[in-house]
Structure formats: structure tokens, C-alpha cells
Amino acid sequence: DPDDLIRLEQIVLDALKYHLMVFHPYRPLRGFVEAWAQLQTESGPALPEGSREKVLKKAAKVVRETIRSDVPLLHKPSSIALFALRHAASEANVSIAPLLQHCLPDPDERAQVNAALDEIKAAHSDTKPQLKGDALKKEAQQTDAKLQHCRNPEKDKSSKMFQQMEKQKDEEKQRTRDEKNRKRAEDQRERDLLVLGLPSEPAPKLGDFELRQPP
Numbered sequence: 001d002p003d004d005l006i007r008l009e010q011i012v013l014d015a016l017k018y019h020l021m022v023f024h025p026y027r028p029l030r031g032f033v034e035a036w037a038q039l040q041t042e043s044g045p046a047l048p049e050g051s052r053e054k055v056l057k058k059a060a061k062v063v064r065e066t067i068r069s070d071v072p073l074l075h076k077p078s079s080i081a082l083f084a085l086r087h088a089a090s091e092a093n094v095s096i097a098p099l100l101q102h103c104l105p106d107p108d109e110r111a112q113v114n115a116a117l118d119e120i121k122a123a124h125s126d127t128k129p130q131l132k133g134d135a136l137k138k139e140a141q142q143t144d145a146k147l148q149h150c151r152n153p154e155k156d157k158s159s160k161m162f163q164q165m166e167k168q169k170d171e172e173k174q175r176t177r178d179e180k181n182r183k184r185a186e187d188q189r190e191r192d193l194l195v196l197g198l199p200s201e202p203a204p205k206l207g208d209f210e211l212r213q214p215p
Helices: 002-015 026-038 049-067 077-091 097-103 107-125 133-150 160-196
Strands: none
Touching: 026 049, 026 077, 026 097, 049 077, 049 107, 077 107, 097 107
């Protein structure tokens, strides 16, 4: 529901402290491809011109797939970009070894990066394929049903808890206004008595009067 998204937008912005700069894998992906294309091997360019766009397109698709998983929460954007590039290169029958050797001259560092890429590969293999048509609609209905149980009733305008909390807030505001009005009336009464030269007395209360039945 668009209203739910708009209502929760402010909560998300507050949680992010309005830091909206996003570091995603697409920028390092293009940087890796450009660096790879400039490398030269004995047989010619490390990344042939005819394979450049094909590899980049496939790698971007892999990045989109990883975003639907927990991978962005566990690994750096540059590592995700490098994994996507390695995955795309294997399908295009192009070796990514020259790029890794250029970016990571230390063999130990290369081994650590390859281990991280293998972890991303395992997580990527568990990613569900993108659904379409009736399958996507069914998945959305199941997700919405789960959301109903996860939704915070304090933030849901249709919940009884939200309505009760709003009612309590209104009552508290009304009590605050009444108290301010009472204090303002007492101050005005004190000023009037001072002008008239009369002694100051506490304001009468309802319980001070005796209620009598008419004859």
C-alpha cells in the first residue's frame, strides 16, 4: 500500500539519521572493467574489446541478483563487484587472473579475496530466481501476510493500540491546556485583587459550596 510506504518513510529516514549516501557495487564494477580492459598480456588485451560489454552486462545482472539476498549485508560492495565480474568472466570464457594479479600483487591477499568470493558464490547460489506473473503475486501475498504479524502496532494507524495511544495523547494535551487556562485565570484573579486592594484568597473550588435543594 503506498500509504504504508509514505508513513514509514520518515521512520526509515530517522533511523538512517538522514545519511542517504549509498555505496553500491555498480561503481567499483565499472572501475574493475576499465582497469581490466587496459591490461595487456602476451596474447593481447586481458579483456578483449568484443567481450567487454558482454561481461559488464552479465556482471551487472549478477549484482542485481545478489541485492535480493543477504550478501550486501555481509560483504563489501567492491567484493560483490569482483565476484560478479569473476562469475561473468567464467561464462564468457575470459580469465580474470590478470586483473586479480594487478589489483592484488600479494598472493596471500589474493587467497583471502578468493575465499571471500567463494563465500559470496555460496550465498548467491541460494538466491531465489526472480518471480513473474502469478508466482510473483503469490509470493507478494505471502510476504504481506508475514508483514501483518511483524508490523509494529504502535505505528499502524488501523490498530487499536495506535488509536488508544492517540486518544491518550489527545487527553494529555487537553489536560495540559486546562491546567494552563486554570493557572492563567488564577494569575488574572490575583492581579484583579491587587488592583482593587482586596486580600488575596485561594480560588474557590466546587467542593467549597454546599448544594441545597430548592424549597
